[in-house]
Amino acid sequence: MLNRVLLLCLALVWTVSVSVTAQDVAEGGIDTLSLPLPAPAQNVVAANHVYDDGEVIDVNWDKSPDDPENILGYIVYRAETDGAFDSIRTLLPGETFFSDDNVEDEIPYKYQIGVIGENGVSLSGESELAVATWELFNFGMWNTFLWMFVFCGSVIGFIISAKSGRKLYIRKIGGLEALEEAVGRATEMGRPILFIPGILDMDDVQTLAAITILGKVARVVADYDSKIRMPVSRSLVLTAARETIKESYTSAGRPDGYNEDMVQYVTDEQFGYVAAVNGIMVREKPATCLYLGAFFAESLILAETGNSIGAIQIAGTARPGQLPFFVAACDYTLIGEELFAASAYLSEDPKQLGSLKGQDVGKVIAMFGLLVGTAAMTLSVAWQVPATQWILDLMNNLFTTN
Template sequence: MKVLHKILFCCLLAGMLLPASGMVAQVVDSAPADSAATGVAGMMAAVRRPAPPVNAGAEDTPSDEGHSINVFWELSADDRPGENLVTGYRILRAESPEGPFRETGFSSAGEKRYTDASTVPGTDFYYRIETQTAGGSSSSPVIGPVRSSAQWFNFNILNLFVVGGIISLFIGYFIASAKRGKILFIRKIAGLEAVDEAIGRATEMGRPILFIPGIQDMDDVQTVAGITILGRIAKTIAEYDSKLFVPTSRSIVMTTARESIKEAYLAAGRPDAYSDDYVQYVTDEQFGYVAAVDGIMVRERPATCFYLGAFFAESLIMAETGHSIEAIQIAGTAMPAQLPFFVAACDYTLIGEELFAASAYLSHEPRQLGSLKGQDVGKMIAMLAILAGVTLLTIGSLFNVGIATTAGEWVRDLFRLNQ
């Protein structure tokens, strides 16, 4: 027996010196688990075959698109605090119970679940979970078959549906009210009060008006807002018989802008004055577009420049050039990094939400007004929720009032995502 211990010890020592740890695993795996005995107990413990995870199972991830399966297990008996025996759990997957099983993921020691996010909907999968130690592993029985599938509803974000639904109901109510002729009040927005004045100035000076709808495509809501405002501005321009110029950096924005301006000229009773030349495609390239717009500014010298949409680094370049030609500049964007530049270089700036409110304010169109009023109800709900959450949780924490803490957490959880 002593001879066997010596041989084992030598093998272990050699294994530690060898770079290929796989050799160690083979040596140890071939040794019976109970062979770790006195004399080399510490070292043997590090390489003893670990206990497998128990109660392992797998299920289709609920409320998802059907591309993942949750695998779960109870910790191995050797995965205990203070013992660094288990290094983790290897998750193996196969498409038949006989295998071949291939590694699909790894969880650290102490973890009890793993989400396999690479499954194919409708395909049966089988799993095995292996407890890993420095010297060996032991596997759970084969789990499965498990099949992932897509769900129609994501119940994890039910709270989102409820809050969004309530706001949508208010929007619907206000739209209906506005259509019935009820006057919905909207406060003055400084930048928009100046729009007519700016167009009038350009008309008096006999100089054109430049409108930049940002550099993003129609899939950006800011561009949509910009084009909506363009329609309203174009109507006034048509009435004043001023000249409009809209260089765009996206082909679909060009088409949409043309449609919007054409409708505005029609509404103003001046369809004959409309020309497709008002809107031109320049280039998709950001700085190429800026170079062209700057050129247009210094050559055409517009009296009024509108920058309404999504902007990036080009914002300051354009606003500075507009400033140098002494144009009245009205900007609006929801890009937080660009707003400071517009605030610094333009006469009026619509900040974030004001850009979206602008079209409703200018048009007084029932749907847009109702939508804005409904969103205001949403903001009121948000303010009340923050106040309630902060007050209840602060009181609960300061004075140790359990019911206040519970109520505060309930309010906060209403606005948390569980995915």
């Protein structure tokens, strides 16, 4: 009798199981009788993403033991404190991390990870509640702050030193020595000087350097009673350049020599600007062409046209991609930082000189760091010298960005 009852119970359980499974499958369900579910992910941890503006929660978990052979991927579920879980992302096998950047700050969320197998999804335990919060300071950038402090301190120190009357030495820069000669040549030939400040706006540091050099060039032009021509491609540069040239003429004691038409807006369009400048070159035949600032594909077109009219050409840019063209086609080229050094060298302004000297401190630090880091790495890799490890750790801390 007992056996019959047991048999009946087993039949009943089997019937119910089969009907439930059939219903699940029919509804796109996730379980079958024949295959087991994959092992779930473990240790789901959700935490605020640090040093952001409160918009991200990071979720980590341990891989399912069945990853990658027997799983198809992971599903990340999210819920508010008492809410139901919703699927928010499907990930590939092997993933153990997800940054949820679609959260609202100050609202607690909990997460659950589903492992997708051939026969269904197995769910992990729920994570603790996590809240996205914003932080005022990014302490992960401490080394950036340190170096900024060192450089700014050096710059301020040198500026104070220069202002107190101390003579700060700066080596000669080849192209600059030729600047006055080039202006003199234009004066003798009765032709204008063409000054091109690049094609970027006043928010680019190269344009700023170019405008500083323009001040000195315009001063020499005013002294020699020569002519300067400056087509620009940005309205703000137009304003700044007119202001600078006007000041130079005034400081040279020739305010009447200044004319607003010396600086002329052409167009913001790169090659439209180039076409216009080329036209000016071949029609007015300037004796000297100065290309100082940020240049792109127009560098070679301008320099070649200047070369074809026989102008003496001095170029300067910090864009590595354009330097080869200027080196090939111009008489003198200010390479990279020489452009910025030039403005300090010419202006003899204590602020700029101090800034340049402060940057030299940065170069000494860079060389020292490079030598020490390379030596420590070589000793560590080639001979596994244990004493070098702390040096490598120190270098990593000082020179690694997060």
